Amino acid sequence: MTDRLPRIPRSDALDNRERILEAARALFATEGLNVPLREVARRAGVGPATLYRHFPTKEILATEAFADQMRACHAVVDDGLADPDPWHGFCSVIEKICELHSRDRGFTAAFVSAFPKAVDFTADRDYALKAIAELAGRAKDTGKLRPDFVLDDLILMLMANNGIQAASAAAQVAASRRFAALAIQAFRAVPEPSPLPPVARLALVMPGLTR
Template sequence: MTERLPQIARSDALDNRERILDAARVLFATEGLDVTMREVARSADVGPATLYRHFPTKEILATEAFADQMRVCHGVVHDGLEDPDPWRGFCSVIEKICELHARDRGFTAAFMSAFPGAIDFATDRDYALKAIAELARRAKETGKLRSDFVVDDLILMLMANGGIRAASPAAQVAASRRFAAFAIQAFRAAPKQTSLPPVARLALGRSL
């Protein structure tokens, strides 16, 4: 009987950790990083002491909570680099990253933050940005990406994309897709008019 106690304790600890991560993912996605650690603990149905035992800081919690999104982000960039047409790969990265960020407000905030206490997250983010810079260099060589594009333009675009507020999660993604289409047109070396994704209803807080 006594030999089973440590195993039960470890199982309970793992359950608590997963509940905390699940709660954090939901709250960060819908509310952003302004959610307090106490709110996460309450949503996960654990005490603050249990939360801080697993995740001493919000930065560490966010890094772990967004691990899957960062892996997806890496996959998107990798696929873009592997595309034999650098411009097409670049456009695909813009579209998919905008959608990824539109689905999770917290991920956008974390991606854009310094997060000094989350070294792994910062390393992953820097890797993604450097890879996108390499893809942009190749796209410029095709003559299709404007020559004055810099990675800071991507950051500016993500900041704007992160400000989209729509009436529903589906509308938010739809609005992000339309915004990405506008951004891609602006990034073209020789802009040309193309059809845009459908308009989405945005949350303006007032009737129009």
């Protein structure tokens, strides 16, 4: 009696899976989560049936596509918690989280959305939010973070950050850095004006506003 060897996925199936993930990351980053899965399949060069065989739902696809971003998000909040100065750690988290999210619109949408079928992603998001809540509590104890700050303010900030439309990817990141600096000033318990990062060229300029 011989043991059955584990089934190893064929190389073409693995290639299809990677192409689908690559296409999903690119489309989610630029278009957000509203991209139809058929468009993801078209970009990946596979049929819809092949996509659904690997990823039965958009939630599962998003979970896999954003795995690297979630790991980076964990590293950011863990570094913030490890900072001996809670306020400095909190500010660092705000700056890095804004930049991380500015590089991928889809990640922000997934982060603030409820995906009941993406259990792993939900757990990761909850971990990040609980860690930030703990860090915010420590920062409040120093007297530097305003006492009425709540996690909803962080979600509001991420949603606003996600709305930035810049002329290029580099300008998008630059605009996000400036926005993060403005948000940090708003979160201070006592106003303490400091120089802002350079202004970035945005995709839309409202008439009458000066740069």
